[in-house]
Amino acid sequence: MNIISGKNITDVFYQGLDLAINKWDFYTKDNIFELTPALIRVESPKERxxxxxxRNNNIIQTIAETLWVLGGRNDLEYLSKYLPRASSFSDDGETWRGAYGKRLKGWFGGVNQINDVMKVLRTDEYSARGVMILFDPSEDINLKYKDVPCNNWIQLSIRDNKLNMYVTVRANDLIWGFSGINFFEWTVLQEMVANWLGLEVGEYYHFAGFLQLYKRHYERANKMLEHRLENDVYSFSYIPHVNIDIREINFDLQMNQFFNIEKKFTYPYTANSLDILREIEGLESRFLIHCAKLMLSFILLKNKQFDEFMDVFSCIEEDHYKICAMYNYLRYLDEDCELYNILVEGIKKYNLPLYKKVTN
Structure with a gap:
């Protein structure tokens, strides 16, 4: 058993990377380093x-996919704008058949597992039955599909007035899976449900049958360990945390309003950004407002509409998400670009090192 335990995502990611490269259990015929099994414990899940x-991760892709999951969607029309490789994992070119949100909110066509777990925990705070299933044995135990859920089982439990989360995964890509989306999306759900129940966020546990490092990431993984940070973005206590404040009572309405606005984030982008910003400000949730602005800024950056980008980006509250976005945006800009230098100045105050991009 490989046990990884740390304060936040940065801590456990570095530990997992070090183990996968230097103390792996198996090296497969497909050139994959495997830790099997692996248990990851995170003390502060909100530090996501x-x-x-x-690392070259794109926080906007992660935010967009997380909201897609929370909204119960499985379509690629929305997702592909932020995650271009999404279609590579689709069986029909239009959806992800194993999409987590669809299975969480509409299991067998109608069971909303999140709502049912809420009812259980409200009835008995010590219950061990707050379980949600993502793997369907009637369809998923086969080798014919590209997209079969890697994340299979989620449990929420209350102890000491804190909401803990336990996730079980059959196999997990350390780069694109665990650190790319899974830890982020599930801890957003954990925090949101904790808020609905009036609880503190407890700990997060992630069990993987196989925690994997793929050949495509070897060079990058070694670079990450070679340039390991002593401090991360959470070392600065004065940076605010944007609370996951989407209310339970009208959750679906809020998500639908968000998605209706997001439809206007297009390539090429032709809408008036100031008009869109006014629509975004009309959303009820501060968290959704924050996410929508970040996602719009990404679309504008990709379209090279730099003046409009600055109009939007300058009105986004500075927090960990925005700092992460600034760090990522540098990869899309030439170093002699004025906007590049503006973002560099924003990053420097957090003592985060700049680096040359590794493309794979």
Whole structure:
């Protein structure tokens, strides 16, 4: 058993990377380093933003996919705008058949597992039955599909007035899976449900049958360990945390309003950004407002509409998500670009090192 325990995502990611490269259990015929099994424990799940030299992660993709999951969606029309490789994992070119949100909110066509777990925990705070299933044995035990859920089982439990989360995964890509989306999306759900129940966020546990490092990430993984940070973005206590404040009572309405606005984030982008900003400000949730602005800024950056980008980005509250976005945006800009230098100045005050991009 490989046990990884740490304060936040940065801490456990570095530990997992070090183990996968230097103390792996198996090296497969497909050139994958495997830790099997692996248990990851995180003390502070709200510290979910990963800002690491050479990691090349895109926080906007992570935010967009997390909201797609919370909204119960499985379509690629929305997701592909932020995650271009999404279609590579689709069986029909239009959806992800194993999409977690669809299974959480509409299991067998109608069971909302999140709502049912809420009812259980409200009835008995010590219950061990707050379980949600993502793996369907009637369909998923086969080799014919590209997309079969890697994350299979989620449990929420209350102890000492804190909401803990336990996630079980059959196999997990350390780069694209665990640190790319899974830890982020599930801890957002954990925090949101904790708020609905009036609880503190407890600990997060992640069990993987196989925690994997793929060949495509070897060079980058070694670069990350070579340039390991002593401090991360959470070392600065004065940076505010944006609370997951989407209310339970009208959750679906708020998500639908968000998605209706997001439809206007297009390539090429032709809408008036100031008009869109006014629509975004009309959302009820501060968290959704924050996410929508960040996602719009990404679309504008990708479209090279730099003046409009600055109009939007300058009105976004500075927090861990925005700092992570700034760090990522540098990869899309030439170093002699004025906007590049503006973002560099924003990053420097957090003592985060700049680096040359590794493309793979």
């Amino acid at each position: 933003c990963l800002v690491i030299p050479y």
